[in-house]
Amino acid sequence: MSKKVTIRDIAKESGVSTTTVSRLLNHVEGYCSKETEQRVWNAIERLNYHPSKIARSLVTQRTNLIGVIFPDIYNSFFQDLFRGVEEYASKLGYQLILCNTDGSSKKERDYLLNLAENLTDGIIISTSNGEDDNTTIVDLHKRGFPIVTVERYGEELKDVPRILFANREAEEQVVNYLYRCGHRRIAYISGPPTATNAIRRLEGFKNGLKQNGLSADNSLIMTGNYKMESGQDCMRKILDACMHKGGKPDFSAVIAGNDLMAIGACKTILERGLRIPDDISVVGCDGTMLADLIRPKIGTIRLGGIDMGKKAAEYLINEIRSQNTEEKKVLFQPELLLEGRIKSIET
Amino acid sequence: MSKKVTIRDIAKESGVSTTTVSRLLNHVEGYCSKETEQRVWNAIERLNYHPSKIARSLVTQRTNLIGVIFPDIYNSFFQDLFRGVEEYASKLGYQLILCNTDGSSKKERDYLLNLAENLTDGIIISTSNGEDDNTTIVDLHKRGFPIVTVERYGEELKDVPRILFANREAEEQVVNYLYRCGHRRIAYISGPPTATNAIRRLEGFKNGLKQNGLSADNSLIMTGNYKMESGQDCMRKILDACMHKGGKPDFSAVIAGNDLMAIGACKTILERGLRIPDDISVVGCDGTMLADLIRPKIGTIRLGGIDMGKKAAEYLINEIRSQNTEEKKVLFQPELLLEGRIKSIET
DNA sequence: CTGAAAGCGCTTACAG
């Protein structure tokens, strides 16, 4: 790489001090005659000068970098989240460092420490999609490092700014909707029991049953791991256990903890020669493109990842700029996409 | 944020010089007695010291940051690419800054300059999915800045390390396969004519026809924009123009420039009451999860985004470390996923 | 085995 052009070279070239060049670069007004200014801009152009962000950061103690930590770039919720953060943050001059953890607590911890102490001005960390270890987050927050969590739960996080999704309410509403459509026996395929949001969704499902005077039947509830294959497997087990003599299932709907498992369930249902939604209505969760693309369409729940990302960025940047110290906590409400995707049953 | 702990504090605390602390931190061997070393580690632990990456970068002139620029985080090819880069680069201690351009040349240019001159040690930039402006890339490369391109074409890039996909060959092979299955009239839905890879795929399609003694029929070729809706639209137009009296189409297969458009085409086909693949076989391109998930399955072409990402990272890191100055150019070959997804026609 | 000192490329009080 050809010799680096520094602010000194510009100062020399245009016959001013580095102070003046720096002021111009940072648009500090009123310290420079128009004529001098022009000379400096010319020199910058001529030498093709670009100030070093690193050097600037060392003195300003800000990098304008935001760390975003999540477990899985293939998951559309996190894609949405990233887009939301980016949309908000890029307008304010921040760039994003994206860290993929594969759900590993160790990676999560490494990234957190790595990004926190040095490199970024703040961090947005979402759920690990598994068992969340929050100790490092709490540590950092206590030390005053700007950090915002998304979909992480735990009493220890109560002072940390956070973005949450109403998981329980979401599944309750789905059950209510199904009930109104005449469904009385509903199966459930849960995400991994280590993931808080999976637990909450399952709780919501059970609450929903109770609210409608239905009782939970354990042979209709299976535990998967948020992957498609587990949706297939769980559906197989449920169908094996719950068929009427006539070859028809003794339940009329299945809810899965996410869209991928719901799609897995669909595969099994179709393989068994059953129809969706005529024999079984299927509802996923996440509002992914997949739910719209597959035929027949399945019901799903939109989480609003983009808006959650924007809000997370807003909270974080306020923290960074120490504005607005009021409590930062928001619960995002579900948007149900069920219309036309659920069979209505005469009751 | 509580007062920052610096290397000075550690030096003072453990009664050595900052030089010694620095050496320990950087694992420069043989400059420290075991006993002193222990004192230093203790102090680091006690004060919870984390060295500033920024300060280090200023003196070493390296940030261990790699910029990754692509147009669309929702596109699975770029997700694969990112994963590949990450897998390779993270092992060597690099972190990634991800920049989403939405296909905008201006954003692309801004990110390039922004990342290049200051922040990152090198950049991997993929196609913009539209008309690619390569001038900034060439500039940076000439100045000796490490940069690797993925799926960007143009004579001006001939000296820049690059990762390419055999777009032409891919579609040629698809046509050959379809021909062997007995297909004689094949429709094509192209990506945007501003995108070089779309052009090449279309060329490959036409080459394939020619190689098999078939002639291109313009009423069977439509231009979309890589989005699903355009696949639907194009398919509609083709069907409107090319139906036999009996309500059956006068072609037996359609190839789309990517999976999303292929899925759009499927929707239209099914809406018209036609069957896949019995009436029309469908082939996309990208090897996305979508192609496997939708029913009926459609044919597709795997690009190998993860491997391309790994190779890109390898090239880039070699450039950064000035190793291995031989020509860096590789053409990735397609892997066809057509088995069992194409109708065989008696001829 | 250890350290004093220069320097990476900026910004910013302070003085004029």
Place this chain on the structure above:
DNA sequence: CTGAAAGCGCTTACAG
């Protein structure tokens, strides 16, 4: 309107 100088927190020849 302008600049000399200190300093951000490290690394690294150089000297011992």
